[in-house]
Amino acid sequence: MERPFEFELLHVCKQTGARRGRLHTPHGVIETPIFMPVGTQASVKTMTPDELKDCGAQIILSNTYHLHLRPGEELVRKAGGLHSFMNWDRPILTDSGGFQVFSLADLRKLNEEGVEFRSHLDGSKRFISPEISVQIQEALGSDIAMQFDECSPYPCDYKRAKDAMYRTLRWLERCMKAKTREDQALFGIVQGAFYSDLRIECAKEMAKLDLPGFGIGGLSVGEPKEVMYEMLDKMMPFMPENKPRYLMGVGSPDCLIEGVLRGVDMFDCVLATRVARNGTVFTHDGRLVVRNAKYAEDFGPLDPDCDCYACKNFSRAYIRHLFKAGEILPLRLNTIHNIYFLTHMMTEMRQAIENDCLLDWANAFYARHGRGNW
Numbered sequence: 001m002e003r004p005f006e007f008e009l010l011h012v013c014k015q016t017g018a019r020r021g022r023l024h025t026p027h028g029v030i031e032t033p034i035f036m037p038v039g040t041q042a043s044v045k046t047m048t049p050d051e052l053k054d055c056g057a058q059i060i061l062s063n064t065y066h067l068h069l070r071p072g073e074e075l076v077r078k079a080g081g082l083h084s085f086m087n088w089d090r091p092i093l094t095d096s097g098g099f100q101v102f103s104l105a106d107l108r109k110l111n112e113e114g115v116e117f118r119s120h121l122d123g124s125k126r127f128i129s130p131e132i133s134v135q136i137q138e139a140l141g142s143d144i145a146m147q148f149d150e151c152s153p154y155p156c157d158y159k160r161a162k163d164a165m166y167r168t169l170r171w172l173e174r175c176m177k178a179k180t181r182e183d184q185a186l187f188g189i190v191q192g193a194f195y196s197d198l199r200i201e202c203a204k205e206m207a208k209l210d211l212p213g214f215g216i217g218g219l220s221v222g223e224p225k226e227v228m229y230e231m232l233d234k235m236m237p238f239m240p241e242n243k244p245r246y247l248m249g250v251g252s253p254d255c256l257i258e259g260v261l262r263g264v265d266m267f268d269c270v271l272a273t274r275v276a277r278n279g280t281v282f283t284h285d286g287r288l289v290v291r292n293a294k295y296a297e298d299f300g301p302l303d304p305d306c307d308c309y310a311c312k313n314f315s316r317a318y319i320r321h322l323f324k325a326g327e328i329l330p331l332r333l334n335t336i337h338n339i340y341f342l343t344h345m346m347t348e349m350r351q352a353i354e355n356d357c358l359l360d361w362a363n364a365f366y367a368r369h370g371r372g373n374w
Helices: 049-054 066-067 071-076 080-084 099-102 132-141 158-178 196-207 225-238 253-261 271-277 310-313 318-323 329-355 358-369
Strands: 008-012 021-027 029-030 036-037 060-062 090-092 108-110 115-118 126-127 145-146 183-192 213-214 246-249 266-269 279-284 288-290
Touching: 008 099, 008 329, 021 329, 029 036, 036 060, 036 329, 049 279, 066 071, 066 099, 066 126, 066 329, 080 090, 090 266, 126 132, 132 145, 132 158, 132 196, 158 183, 158 196, 183 196, 196 225, 225 253, 246 279, 253 266, 271 279, 271 329, 310 329, 329 358
Parallel strands: 036 266, 060 090, 090 145, 145 183, 183 213, 213 246, 246 266
Antiparallel strands: 008 021, 021 029, 108 115, 115 126, 279 288
């Protein structure tokens, strides 16, 4: 019987060691390395499924915590699962809710059994355990489910990081035992905060498990980017080569490049859509804030080197006018552009890996855009 999930490592860049892969899922094939737009509430904000496809999105991410609170996983199950509910026929990944519960801080109580927390919507008491997280994600029907884990803050002391790492390993075992769906892949999440020995130990322990893939959690939580890159450099040699590696919550252009250079296969982040709604876009000449006054009479596209729908049809001056007028359309146009920019940047990186020239591509990108704040 053919396994519903299979990862093919197609090529390793001779120049960098970056990976070109292909992940098979029940709802389609994912070409890696890949950026996944985030649809927290079963919707990538301001975009329709067809627009996402036109932008090159292969897979999207939805949020277990938020969908559990509203509308509830049972309603989604009755609708036929997330794919039917949101009319998206390509792969979906759901996170476990662990990071969202972690971020509640003062509203949660954590113990070995799980996490008790108060809903940010109505203050009602809720509880999520590894088993409940798996049950919610199985009801949602995503292609890839993430284990329930404990994410350490930045900074944190060694003991707290060690305790969270070991609890994550124990919770992974419970998630694996609770899993019942054969058409849903469960990924483990490597934790260990910013202590390389803990990261390496966690990666080694998880590598012993025959899981379809592995997330890298607890990075991009406020630390300097160089610290994140250092952790990746030290832990990646201990990650299984034949399984996809997913760097969670990372999605600025520079971080995508640095992650791919270090052997990461999958990424997600709300940055592209969030800054788009605030008037900021990624361009081939760097970051551009279209709301700024200097674009009031600029009749060129957001990015002259982009052929997304927004850039082919509208000017900076028009989009700025719409922002100033309080219209909804500029939020959509900026979001379309940013998603298109990142998905096509990943396409270029996949091609550069195949041609064994990713470092040359990255140096050319940085020469034009710089390594500034994205």
